[in-house]
Amino acid sequence: MFPAGRRTAVIGGVRTPFLKSGTLFEKMTAADLGAVAVKELVARTDLDPQTIDELIYGAVIPSVSRPNIAREVLFDAHLPDRIPASSVVMACATSNRAITDAAERIALNLADVVIAGGAECLSDVPILFSRDFARRLVRLSKAKTAAQKAKVFAGFRPGELAPVAPAIAEYTTGLSMGESAEKMAKENHISRAAQDELALGSHLKAAAGWDRGILAPEVVPVPVAPKFEEMATVDNIIRRDTTLAALAKLPPVFDRKFGTVTAGNSSPLTDGASAVLLMSEDRARAEGRKALAFIRSWAYSALDPGDQLLQGPAYAAPRALDRAGLKLSDMGRVEMHEAFAAQVLSNLQAFASKEFAREKLGRDQPVGEVDPEILNLYGGSIAIGHPFAATGARLVTTLSHELARSGEQFGLLTVCAAGGLGHAMVLERAE
Ligand SMILES: CC(C)(COP(=O)(O)OP(=O)(O)OC[C@H]1O[C@@H](n2cnc3c(N)ncnc32)[C@H](O)[C@@H]1OP(=O)(O)O)[C@@H](O)C(=O)NCCC(=O)NCCS
Numbered sequence: 001m002f003p004a005g006r007r008t009a010v011i012g013g014v015r016t017p018f019l020k021s022g023t024l025f026e027k028m029t030a031a032d033l034g035a036v037a038v039k040e041l042v043a044r045t046d047l048d049p050q051t052i053d054e055l056i057y058g059a060v061i062p063s064v065s066r067p068n069i070a071r072e073v074l075f076d077a078h079l080p081d082r083i084p085a086s087s088v089v090m091a092c093a094t095s096n097r098a099i100t101d102a103a104e105r106i107a108l109n110l111a112d113v114v115i116a117g118g119a120e121c122l123s124d125v126p127i128l129f130s131r132d133f134a135r136r137l138v139r140l141s142k143a144k145t146a147a148q149k150a151k152v153f154a155g156f157r158p159g160e161l162a163p164v165a166p167a168i169a170e171y172t173t174g175l176s177m178g179e180s181a182e183k184m185a186k187e188n189h190i191s192r193a194a195q196d197e198l199a200l201g202s203h204l205k206a207a208a209g210w211d212r213g214i215l216a217p218e219v220v221p222v223p224v225a226p227k228f229e230e231m232a233t234v235d236n237i238i239r240r241d242t243t244l245a246a247l248a249k250l251p252p253v254f255d256r257k258f259g260t261v262t263a264g265n266s267s268p269l270t271d272g273a274s275a276v277l278l279m280s281e282d283r284a285r286a287e288g289r290k291a292l293a294f295i296r297s298w299a300y301s302a303l304d305p306g307d308q309l310l311q312g313p314a315y316a317a318p319r320a321l322d323r324a325g326l327k328l329s330d331m332g333r334v335e336m337h338e339a340f341a342a343q344v345l346s347n348l349q350a351f352a353s354k355e356f357a358r359e360k361l362g363r364d365q366p367v368g369e370v371d372p373e374i375l376n377l378y379g380g381s382i383a384i385g386h387p388f389a390a391t392g393a394r395l396v397t398t399l400s401h402e403l404a405r406s407g408e409q410f411g412l413l414t415v416c417a418a419g420g421l422g423h424a425m426v427l428e429r430a431e
Contacts, residue, residue: 002296006107007294008280009395010396011284012045012278013293013394014220015219015235017219018270018387019232019236021121021271028123029066029124030124030125031059031119032296033222034069034119034379035073036077037119037274037275039076041220041275041277042277042411044124045277051078051112052246053112053113054116055073055074056070057073057086057095058089058097058292059388060120061126063126064126065416070085072297073085074112088101092391092392092416092417093422094118095274095394098183098393099396112279112280112346113279113414116278117276117279118387118392122388128165129161129164130162133160136152140152143326148413152172164177172306180310181309181310181339183309184340190260190349192248195260200264203239205379206238206378207379217401218398227266235385237385242264245427250263261342266340273387284420292429293430294430296410297324298425301316301421302420305418314422315422315423317351317412318423321426329410332390332406332409334375336370336399337380337395340357341382343416399411407429412427
């Protein structure tokens with residue numbers, strides 16, 4: 001049995017609408033969005049806030065003024081201030097890490113009730129001064145006399161004032177996520193047509209998910225700061241009218257001459273937050289709660305970022321399945337984070353490849369083919385959006401609800417992340 005110790009039940013999960021950055025959430029922060037998600041999760045699950053043992057939360061882009069986002073979310077959600085709150089970060093697998101940290105605490109009997117999740121507001125990225133200018137400002141704060149202050153600015157060059165914005169790029173290789181997806185498309189021979197087809201499916205399935213009333217119950221309305229007069233209620237990135245022809249017309253972004261990765265087959269820059277309520281099985285039973293699902297197993301993987309950066313799921317999934325004592329063929333649903341269509345298709349190819357199994361995993365048999373009929377049934381990050389730290393808890397929420405709804409017994413979810421990281425988790429329907 002993995003993990004040793006007590007089982008973790010997923011009791012509930014919510015997310016805010018996921019909005020294209022620079023739109024309605026433009027004046028909000030990740031903590032603002034996280035607080036709405038957490039507060040509403042507590043209300044919807046009818047949870048006594050006094051019973052919460054811990055809040056574990058994360059954001060990938062850090063706030064300079066509020067670095068421990070978990071604590072800020074707790075305060076803004078008006079939860080009791082005696083609840084410890086800690087922040088985690090693991091690139092796009094941040095809320096997955098928060099969730100598995102919570103499950104470890106529960107397994108070890110250190111906690112019974114934990115809220116975990118993540119938020120990202122890419123409309124609110126810290127823009128820094130250059131290191132040279134920042135050093136001058138530090139020296140200025142220490143200077144006492146007018147002469148010392150004047151000396152601080154000796155040799156000043158206007159170029160020092162050029163702002164430094166965070167890049168969505170690997171520090172070690174200098175390649176952006178998009179360039180890395182492009183590299184994967186080329187090395188794995190993933191065609192532009194296949195990428196566009198996956199992107200089209202993502203939009204159409206997400207639109208159907210809303211139309212069929214499946215996604216709405218997971219999404220909490222957000223009063224939009226600063227005036228709080230308008231409510232954000234639905235995702236605004238899904239294009240129900242997109243077509244293969246429209247997608248095919250878009251120019252490649254990351255390799256303009258020979259590339260295949262476009263704005264249409266990439267996940268967009270997104271603002272949003274998510275949160276899940278996790279309980280020990282005993283506590284859930286004692287409270288008479290019906291869990292949506294149980295966490296059966298999980299695994300993390302890591303590879304050289306200079307290799308195929310976003311291939312982590314192909315390494316993590318077989319480990320998570322082994323730990324669950326199950327095979328891919330036992331999975332009734334698969335949720336795969338779509339950073340880029342090229343990344344999803346590369347991972348699916350690796351899942352099915354005997355060569356990959358032998359050479360990269362040291363296994364005789366590949367993980368297997370994922371049936372497209374069970375993959376990302378209500379769209380993925382390309383259509384729904386990808387607020388980095390919020391995506392993992394979105395996947396756990398959607399998959400847990402889907403297991404409860406469909407009666408399927410097992411589901412697999414996977415996440416690729418910057419740094420060459422990967423995550424996979426197996427969920428089990430609650431009996
Ligand atoms: C790819 C990226 C650079 C595109 O950014 P952008 O140029 O602001 O994207 P836009 O939404 O403006 O789309 C560009 C154009 O494509 C069009 N478009 C995008 N998706 C489309 C679709 N599905 N169907 C039709 N047209 C589409 C837009 O309408 C827009 O057209 P316009 O220029 O005529 O207005 C950006 O989304 C990005 O960086 N994504 C990757 C994020 C990332 O690295 N995440 C980490 C993952 S691990």
